[in-house]
Amino acid sequence: MMRPSLNDLAAFAAVANHKSFRRAADIMGVSRSALSHAIIGLEAKLDVRLFNRTTRSVSLTQAGARLLARLDPVLQELDRALDTFSEERGTPSGTLRINANKSGARILLADVVPRFLDLYPDVELDLVSEGRLVDIVEQGFDAGVRLLEAVPKDMVAVKFGGDVRFITVAAPSYLDGKARPNMPDDLHAHRCIRQRLPSGKRYRWEFSRRGAEVAINVQGNLTLDDNDLLVQAAVDGRGIAYVPEYFARPFLASGQLLTVLDEWCPPIPGLALYYPRSRHLPSTLRAFIDLLREVEKQR
Structure with a gap:
């Protein structure tokens, strides 16, 4: 059996976790056809089928599920190791993906984003503004922005922007x-x-x-x-x-x-940036939260 590359395994984990070649390709910044070929190549190297594919859905085979269960902790530990290296350099780097509603995106663009990009030029901030509520973990976002009352209970919320009416x-x-x-x-x-x-x-x-x-x-x-x-x-x-x-x-x-x-029309609790409680906090997101809290103290 040929040993697969780290890129092949990361591609597999992305498709498996997001249950979609399209979403995984968007998050990884590659074409869907390139991602599909990578998975086909991985299955050939391992000599096992990892996904059940139809025109409408993607699901793991039993072999794929076993591989994901063993692989996910390894990739998360690798992310932590690389993140620690970034912290030792003193400047966070990489991509930070935040899903926000339009109001939240406007406030962040006015008060936080310009300072953040000036402080951390090695970070690529991907701020997606849309009205629909999404599962930020499933969709591959590091954090989300919604009204505080709409933040899922299993998330950590950082309130900002004051109350809203x-x-x-x-x-x-x-x-x-x-x-x-x-x-x-x-x-x-x-x-x-x-x-x-x-x-x-x-x-x-x-x-x-x-x-x-x-x-x-x-x-x-x-x-x-x-x-x-x-x-x-x-x-x-x-x-x-x-x-x-x-x-x-x-x-x-x-x-x-x-x-x-x-x-x-009384005021209600306003917006919050939220992120998964159970996941490792990337240095890029930690730096963004620290700056967000600093800006809030200055209001």
């Missing part, structure tokens, strides 16, 4: 001549700009006041999936929108938008 806003031109809503139920008499979540569902607007919580399935003839677009549609007089205050703030200051139902 979701507010209802509308243009003066829309509100002119109409009765302003005083209670969430009053929204049923208004045209609202609805939001579609990445899951495909429409978002129910959530309000609270003095312990009373209300979720409203608003009505309207326009549905959007992006906060910037929701704000712009509200500015254009298309109806009432429900958005994070951060996105509406410039238009509130200019008078292009007004708030309604203010007392039903």
Whole structure:
């Protein structure tokens, strides 16, 4: 039996852990065909089939599962060894992958990322901004950014950016001549700009006041999936929108938008960067967290 290379074994582990040639190829920075050929070559060297492949799915064979169980700890220990070497050099290096929502990405780009890249020029930061919640471990991310209340319980969370508010806003031109809503139920008499979540569902607007919580399935003839677009549609007089205050703030200051139902929109715990509790913390992520905490102390 020919001894496989470390690259071959790392390719196998990537496909096995992510259950996808496409995801593994993206994370490793290679083409899907190159990764597929590497796995075929590995199976030939070991003289055993490691994966069951169909057009829709990839799963491990029994032999593949046994190999992964023995190989994963070895590769993790290798990562620790290389990370220790990086720390001894005094400057973290390598790739740091963070999955964030759009609000989180904006705050990090404004306050943390520029300083981080200046301090650690050998680190390549891959900041993916998307609305859908993902399994950061399965998708190959070092960390994620979400609202604190949405962080999985088995993760370590580092809060940043302060509390957030979701507010209802509308243009003066829309509100002119109409009765302003005083209670969430009053929204049923208004045209609202609805939001579609990445899951495909429409978002129910959530309000609270003095312990009373209300979720409203608003009505309207326009549905959007992006906060910037929701704000712009509200500015254009298309109806009432429900958005994070951060996105509406410039238009509130200019008078292009007004708030309604203010007392039903209290602040909630804001964003958090989170990462797996059970995994080794790479030096790149440790340096990013240290800087994030430093920036938070200066707020």
